[in-house]
Amino acid sequence: MSYFARPGLATELADQLRGQAVFGDAHNGLFLAAPRRTGKSMFLQHDLRPALAERGVLVIYVDLWSDQRRDPGDHIAEAISLALVEHAGVVAKTARKAGLQSITIAGALKIDTSRIGKPDGATLTQALQALHTAAGKPVALIIDEAQHALTSEAGEAAMAALKSARDQMNTPDDVALMLVMSGSDRDKLLRLVNANGAAFFGSTIHQMPTLGKSYVDHVVALIEQQRAEQRPVDHLVLLEAFQLFGYRPQFFHAAIGEALNPLEAGNGERFEQRVLAAARRRRDQDAAQMRSDFLGLKPLERAVLWRMLALGRAFRPYDAEALAFYREQIPGLTVSAQKVQAALENLRDRTPALVWKSARGEYSAHDGAMHAWYQELEQQGMWPPVDGQPLCKS
Numbered sequence: 001m002s003y004f005a006r007p008g009l010a011t012e013l014a015d016q017l018r019g020q021a022v023f024g025d026a027h028n029g030l031f032l033a034a035p036r037r038t039g040k041s042m043f044l045q046h047d048l049r050p051a052l053a054e055r056g057v058l059v060i061y062v063d064l065w066s067d068q069r070r071d072p073g074d075h076i077a078e079a080i081s082l083a084l085v086e087h088a089g090v091v092a093k094t095a096r097k098a099g100l101q102s103i104t105i106a107g108a109l110k111i112d113t114s115r116i117g118k119p120d121g122a123t124l125t126q127a128l129q130a131l132h133t134a135a136g137k138p139v140a141l142i143i144d145e146a147q148h149a150l151t152s153e154a155g156e157a158a159m160a161a162l163k164s165a166r167d168q169m170n171t172p173d174d175v176a177l178m179l180v181m182s183g184s185d186r187d188k189l190l191r192l193v194n195a196n197g198a199a200f201f202g203s204t205i206h207q208m209p210t211l212g213k214s215y216v217d218h219v220v221a222l223i224e225q226q227r228a229e230q231r232p233v234d235h236l237v238l239l240e241a242f243q244l245f246g247y248r249p250q251f252f253h254a255a256i257g258e259a260l261n262p263l264e265a266g267n268g269e270r271f272e273q274r275v276l277a278a279a280r281r282r283r284d285q286d287a288a289q290m291r292s293d294f295l296g297l298k299p300l301e302r303a304v305l306w307r308m309l310a311l312g313r314a315f316r317p318y319d320a321e322a323l324a325f326y327r328e329q330i331p332g333l334t335v336s337a338q339k340v341q342a343a344l345e346n347l348r349d350r351t352p353a354l355v356w357k358s359a360r361g362e363y364s365a366h367d368g369a370m371h372a373w374y375q376e377l378e379q380q381g382m383w384p385p386v387d388g389q390p391l392c393k394s
């Protein structure tokens, strides 16, 4: 199914980044969070990137999840190096044209692009400044899954360096470096802006708008165009299904494809109802998966994860209250900090990992959806989950 572009949102964000909005502080860095599979990366690459490019901005896009084994710090440095190499020709030409006066530009030529961000190489600020000079344009650095930078010291250092580059390169009248950081977990992104000594202390995290009614209308128009016999398509039922799918277009597309497949035709039931039924099944499967992951844990692992879900950012794995909580959950077990540490390691080592750890030793559930699952059950008075009970009340 075709891509649904959001040019209005992209234009608005591009203007904010360039410091052209009257209010807001996106020119200090734009932080966007939205749940997994809701279209963040596609939006950044296919809407925001072109919107910035059209306004004369050089855009660098890095996805820190594209190779999770690589150090996020190296990843960021490499993306900047690649852009510099691409523009090296321009640097050389500019330097030649400018002759001897342009020592600073000629200095940029000496940057060893393989050593950027390393102790013996150019700093990220120098590299970005050289790139800005070389391209003769403002530079935007879009870092997707930016929270991953916090899992290594080099990544943290890269974030601090980007903040410093922003402060050095931007003036009140001219934004030369724009930073966009996105991630699927608001809570983890918050550690970039909220924690003690966080690189971007004071910035706000915005919820990236998910696709909504106008996207469903776009899908409906496509169906009505391609499958005239289905007219009129029931918008409201499809919108409800899309919401139940957690605003994730991929699952919605797949369910529509299946429901419209003549080989799968049900007993005269409308295809919209079959999409809605698929959405309900999907929601139940997700909840069942999380429940079985949770119930499959060893008692101490379960107690630690429970505490983490309950306390969110206030979670401290080894404080006296936490240890008392674990003991209360598992009467008769002697709980020590070592045992808790081993439990946390096990939660991180599983595939897929259930727990995430930052370079500073902060923890949270790996998948933000688990926090939502916990909260829903908690509100319904159904926490903790037990085998065989219904997945949720509705």
Ligand SMILES: Nc1ncnc2c1ncn2[C@@H]1O[C@H](COP(=O)(O)OP(=O)(O)OP(=O)(O)O)[C@@H](O)[C@H]1O
Residues within 6 Å of the ligand: 001, 002, 003, 004, 005, 035, 036, 037, 038, 039, 040, 041, 042, 043, 184, 211, 248, 249, 250
């Ligand atoms: N605007 C859109 N129109 C149609 N389909 C879309 C759109 N945005 C995303 N999708 C579909 O949703 C899928 C997920 O999108 P994307 O990878 O951008 O999500 P994400 O939020 O970055 O996911 P992740 O959390 O896994 O990184 C895409 O593969 C694509 O099929």
Ligand SMILES: [Mg+2]
Residues within 6 Å of the ligand: 040, 041, 042, 144
């Ligand atoms: Mg993504």
